[in-house]
Amino acid sequence: MQLRTAFFLLLIFLTGVTPAFASEHYQEQIDHSENMVPLLGYRWDRDSIHVCIYKDQNVPNSYYVWAKLAVQDWRLALREYTDDQEAWNLNARFVKTEELMQDSCNVRIHIYDTYKDFAGYPDQTGAYTSATYNRGIVQSVDVYLSPKVLHGDGHTDIDLPAHAFRNSATHEMGHVLGLGHMAKIDGYLMSPQFDFWTHSKELPITSLELRTLVQAYGNDGFD
């Protein structure tokens, strides 16, 4: 018996899971109270999506890394789910100034010190996404993130714990790809809220979001 086979058999023995069936980059849908994610009425029609990430100088570098990981997580999950390592080209890069986020950036992620710097403030006081589209096809998207958001009481600033920021980065990227909000207020990745006291870590991308995207785009990428 080859060493590799022996290792897999040992893994099955120890965990009861066949490694070939375990997905690495997404989880199976956990909550079945809803079966589809509503769509926002726009979609991409291009081979690759270039995401540019700007952050204010005072925002620690880890927030940039988390935003970049959110982009990568969707790419890895879509590729694994559809078993296509060539499609779903979603790439993120750092840009030093907002002026550099011009034509070559399909998605512009702005990470500011505080929600008070958001383009949509004072209406927008938490992470949000704003898309420009024509006849249902996306032209560009802006995503606004900040480690500091406003509490629902309307006057208390909240410094988001890392897992809450990461959850909102992945959630907003879901909007970028065309996913809307679930009816259930909390518990799904695309629920409108994330209670970071009840959830000790960010919610995973699941087969629910991926199935919805594949129904919208087909099996072979964004174009």
Ligand SMILES: [Zn+2]
């Ligand atoms: Zn949302």
